[in-house]
Amino acid sequence: MSKTYIELNRTGDKMPLVGYGCWKVDNKDCEETIYNAIKTGYRLIDGAAVYENEVEVGRGINKAIKEGIVKREDLFIVTKLWNTYHHKSHVRPAFDRSLKDMGLDYIDLYLIHFPVPIKYVDPAVKYPGGWIEEGAKDIAYERSPIHETWAEMEKLVDDKVARNIGVSNFNVMALLDLFTYCRYKPATLQVELHPYLQQKRLVEWVQKQGIAVTAYSSFGPASYVSLNEEGKTAKPLLTHEVVQQVASKYGKSAGQVLLRWSVQRNVAVIPKSMNVDRLKSNLDIFDWTLEQQDVDAINQLEMGARFNDTVTYGFDLPLFD
Numbered sequence: 001m002s003k004t005y006i007e008l009n010r011t012g013d014k015m016p017l018v019g020y021g022c023w024k025v026d027n028k029d030c031e032e033t034i035y036n037a038i039k040t041g042y043r044l045i046d047g048a049a050v051y052e053n054e055v056e057v058g059r060g061i062n063k064a065i066k067e068g069i070v071k072r073e074d075l076f077i078v079t080k081l082w083n084t085y086h087h088k089s090h091v092r093p094a095f096d097r098s099l100k101d102m103g104l105d106y107i108d109l110y111l112i113h114f115p116v117p118i119k120y121v122d123p124a125v126k127y128p129g130g131w132i133e134e135g136a137k138d139i140a141y142e143r144s145p146i147h148e149t150w151a152e153m154e155k156l157v158d159d160k161v162a163r164n165i166g167v168s169n170f171n172v173m174a175l176l177d178l179f180t181y182c183r184y185k186p187a188t189l190q191v192e193l194h195p196y197l198q199q200k201r202l203v204e205w206v207q208k209q210g211i212a213v214t215a216y217s218s219f220g221p222a223s224y225v226s227l228n229e230e231g232k233t234a235k236p237l238l239t240h241e242v243v244q245q246v247a248s249k250y251g252k253s254a255g256q257v258l259l260r261w262s263v264q265r266n267v268a269v270i271p272k273s274m275n276v277d278r279l280k281s282n283l284d285i286f287d288w289t290l291e292q293q294d295v296d297a298i299n300q301l302e303m304g305a306r307f308n309d310t311v312t313y314g315f316d317l318p319l320f321d
């Protein structure tokens with residue numbers, strides 16, 4: 001059995017290498033799905049205010065705790081600060097709303113979802129805010145510097161309501177800047193990573209800084225087929241002949257191979273599945289190892305294809321350039 005967690009800087013908390021991703025888990029099935037995920041063995045739940053299902057995610061978590069399947073301290077709960085709450089006066093209320101919606105009294109890891117400060121939307125009017133306001137054509141920004149947002153994130157640690165804090169969708173430049181003023185370094189960086197977008201230099205540099213890396217969208221275009229042209233037209237990774245060949249060599253599924261490929265880079269994964277069998281198999285990636293020649297074959301699939309790109313959603317924001 002290979003290592004199943006990454007030890008985080010500062011706290012030494014053990015972040016599971018495989019977690020359950022809550023994006024697009026519909027409200028109707030969410031409580032049961034999260035409960036089942038925990039019952040199946042998931043200990044990390046990756047949520048976000050913007051996924052609009054924190055109430056149901058929390059119900060699933062609390063049901064599992066109430067039934068004695070796990071204790072709160074066995075779980076590693078992640079959620080994210082949405083872009084419309086970057087202002088220093090909005091971070092704590094946004095965090096408290098997530099906490100209240102989930103019915104929890106602390107979060108294991110709180111992330112800044114994107115380094116994009118968007119104009120505040122009063123939760124009484126709309127919660128959570130989105131990328132653009134109703135009827136608007138493009139993003140309206142807010143002058144909230146990340147250093148002020150981060151200082152508020154650090155206060156959550158001081159107040160012992162967030163055990164760890166981190167960032168998502170940040171690049172090296174944004175991290176370098178953050179290093180110049182932070183009291184607490186980010187514990188993790190969560191970014192899009194799969195064989196079509198390996199970001200080798202970013203991953204290696206970030207890991208060298210003592211920051212754990214989490215991959216999202218490990219199956220590449222799979223969850224973007226209905227969202228953008230790039231997702232629709234890209235060759236699916238799950239049925240790619242190279243991934244299929246490696247999968248049949250080990251008697252594993254393509255999904256398991258893609259997840260194993262990531263954790264062998266010491267990069268955590270957070271696959272989302274609504275299917276009980278896939279939910280189970282996505283966890284089962286620790287008692288076998290991909291040989292280097294198979295890792296090399298998968299590495300050949302790199303093509304710099306990013307699917308969660310603000311430009312592909314029609315916004316005038318080439319965030320990752």
Ligand SMILES: NC(=O)c1ccc[n+]([C@@H]2O[C@H](COP(=O)([O-])OP(=O)(O)OC[C@H]3O[C@@H](n4cnc5c(N)ncnc54)[C@H](OP(=O)(O)O)[C@@H]3O)[C@@H](O)[C@H]2O)c1
Binds near residue numbers: 046217218220256
């Ligand atoms: N920080 C960010 O900006 C950000 C952005 C995107 C995502 N995320 C996080 O990352 C998580 C995962 O990324 P994602 O939602 O893009 O999706 P993903 O996990 O890459 O892919 C999900 C899709 O793959 C299918 N699937 C899951 N396991 C499978 C398997 N073993 N074999 C075949 N198909 C499989 C699922 O369908 P079924 O449900 O039918 O199995 C679903 O259609 C999200 O839920 C979210 O928590 C974060």
